[in-house]
Amino acid sequence: MLVAVRRQFREWARSREPMIPAGFSWTFVVIIDVTMVAIGLVATLQRPMSDWPVALAAIVVAFMPWVLFFVFNVCKYEGPALWAAWMAGTAVLLFATSTPVxxxxxPLLLTLTVGVVGAITSKLGGFLAATSAAALLIGAAAAHRLGTPELYLAFLGIGWLVGYLIHVQRQLLIEQQRTQAELAAHAAADERRRIAREIHDVIAHSLSITLLHLTGARHALEHGGADAAAVDALRQAEELGRQAMSDVRRTVGLLDAGNESLAPEPGVEDIAGLTDDFIRAGLNLTAEIRGSYQNVSPAAGLALYRIAQESLTNIAKHAPASSSSLALVISAHEATLSVVNDVDGAGVLPRTARGRGLNGMEQRIEIFGGTVHAGPRGDGWSVRAQLPLDTAR
Structure with missing residues (x-):
């Protein structure tokens, strides 16, 4: 019960918390408050004690937006409200006291007014605040409530310049914050796409080989094959299913930035084992790998592995009875991966749809400045990826 009450109180306090304009800090607000109090106290002490009630009333008028904003949270931290209150408070100090000082x-409150309003609003807002403050000073001088206003007008000019500079800096800060937020959103979206691509590759590959094993077991049972062959196929399917679950957990674990116990990502040297998995599962596949793995960086090796994995998975999914071949040639400056299959009535391959797999291939290879071409080839399908190794290392 007590915890619920505390939670409700925190939510209420958060809803009542005043919000300062974007680009400002509470330090800025505190400095303005302290400066305003100091000017008001000095202006009050400069007047006879008989004028102190009027002077204090003027300070209350000037502080009214702050009271409404901080205490009652019914007034926004905006330039027009501050301008009206500070102009009114200054006018009371200049015209409602018994004798000029x-x-x-x-009048320094006017300098503060011009600076703050110019910083909060816009160039036009600062100009209008400076014009109205100058008019008030000139009017007070004409009414003999103030000496020569030249010095005060110079202070107004300084206040307008400071407000303008703060306004420019504030706009730059807001733009920087917006840019950082957009970059963070793009980075998060890229990470989600990367993880989704990894999960897609892992699941599609593992389930495709599992289905090949199950298909082999079904054929063995339907056609009176040896029970040992069927049991072996089912056992391999079971083991691969467990491996798939482990791979999914590991891939999803990439979301945890603090997890350092993840298994290494597959590389180009694992392509041979990948082809062996498909061959053991019953895919009619021939593989040829030439070249030194040392020329391929881990990132480039992962890209080549995923492209090979996706290509073989599509063959196992759409044309498991077709013959296919995989060739990987690694030279000093380039790696070329080719996966070709001939359907010849053994299955049907999609010829127009662009799924997540093909998009993932292109995204992976383009990172390294490479190219990938996938499309029909006679009665089958061909995938050819070229990756420049000198730029991938």
Whole structure:
């Protein structure tokens, strides 16, 4: 019960928490408050004690937006409200006190007004604030409530310049934050696509070989084959199913950045074992690998492995009875992977659809500046990937 009450109180406090404009910090707000209090106290002490109630009332008027904003959370932290309150408070200090004050600090509130409004709103907002403040100073000087306003007008100019510079810096900061948020979103989307591609490759490969084993077992049982062959096929399917689950757990584990116990990713040297898996599962496949694995970086090797895996998986899925071949040639500067199968009535391959597999191949190979071509070849299908090794290392 107590925990629920605390949670509700935190949610209420969070909903009541005032929000400052984007690009500002609470340090900026505190500095403005302290400066405003200092100017108001000095302006009050400069006046006779009989004028102190009026001066304090002017300070209350100037602080009204802050009270509404921080205490009651009914007023937004906006330039127009601050401008109206600070202009009114300054006017009360200049016109409602009994005698003019030499070296009065009250007009410095106008400098603060111009600077803050210009920083919060826009160039036009800062200009209008500076114009209205100058008009108030000139009016006070004409009413003999203020000495020569030249010095105060110079302070207004400084306030407008500071506000303009803060406004520019604030816009740059907002743009930087927006850019960082977009980059973070793109990075997260890329990571999701990468993990989805890995999961797709792992599951499709493992399930395709499993189905080949199950198909072999079914044929052995249907046609009176040896029980040992059927049992062996089922056993291999069972083992591969467990391996598939382990691979899925490992791939999904990539989401955990702190997990350092993951098994290494497959590389180009694992393509031979990949082809052996498909051959043992019953796929009519011939494989030829030439060249040194040392010329292939781990990242490039993973790309080649996944392309080979996806290509063989598609053959096992769409034309398991067809004959196929895989050739990998590795030279000093290039690796070429070719996977070809001849259907010849043994199955049907998709000829127009672009699924996740083909898109994944292109994304992997383009990272290294390579190319991949996949499409019909006579009665079958061909996949050919070329990867420049000098740029992949």
């Amino acid at each position: 030499r070296g009065d600090f009250a």
